[in-house]
Amino acid sequence: KPHSETPPPNEPKFSQYLYFFFAPTLVYRDEYPRTERVRWMVVIRNLVEFALTIFYLTFIWESLVSPIYRVFGTQYLDRMWLVKNIIKTSISGILYLATFNYLLFHTWMNAWAEMLQFADRLFYKDWWNSTTYHMYFRTWNVIVYDWLYTYIYKDMYEIVVPYRMLSATTVFFTSAIVHEYIFAFAFGFFYPVLFILFITGFFIFFVRKTINNNLLIWLTLSLGTSILFSLQTIEFYARQNCSPHPNYYVDLFIPRSWNC
Secondary structure: OHHHHHHOOOOOOOHHHHHHHHOOOOOOOOOOOOOOOOHHEEEEEEHHHHHHHHHHHHHHHHHHHHHHHOOOEEEOOHHHHHHHHHHOHHHHHHHHHHHHHHHHHHHHHHHHHHHOHHHHOOOOOOHHOOOOOHHHHHOOOHHHHHHHHHHHHHHHHHOOOHOOOHHHHHHHHHHHHHHHHHHHHHHHHOHHHHHHHHHHHHHHHHHHOOOOOHHHHHHHHHHHHHHHHHHHHHHHHHHHOOOOOOOOOHHOOOOOHOOO
């Protein structure tokens, strides 16, 4: 609904805020659809799958990724080494992407939804069947998509400027900045590979006829994930094997792998 048709929200109670804080959603409502009871076997099954998926992701990292890139900074490596290994890790990269999506959006979200009797379980759609990036960005993460649409896209379109291109651009850049901040915080360094991939996806998003094939979506996802995987891992090991820059802020924002 447009903002003009939405009634002003009541001041939330602490119990409502606390429920929203743990519920698997980013869009606040005073009330959510609820199930009648908690099915604890569903909770246990999802938590067991979550733990097993963590082990599988660790196996992919330790056996397929880490042995390739841990030598960075300890010996001379030419450019062909990087190109060859980006291609080599494309399979492990797409495995990691698909498995992580299952880990987060299926096992983790469904476990919390069941414990909190949260009835809306549409955390993702069939993104694997996408034939365009326009379809992919709308289906792979419904939780964040709903938040971006509700609080960014609608506000830009209905309050700032009624121009869809500007609203969509704001959504992309907001999402790219937030994702990059999460990566920088988690890894402890700034390397905007993900931001650049987001911007690339931004241009592909508006040129819908450029890629209109499910196989091409999977190939480009595999290549993009492999580039992200490779460059982030190289920087991770560069910060273990190479000397830091004497200036803390230069060392934080300038990739050490460029001068290692």
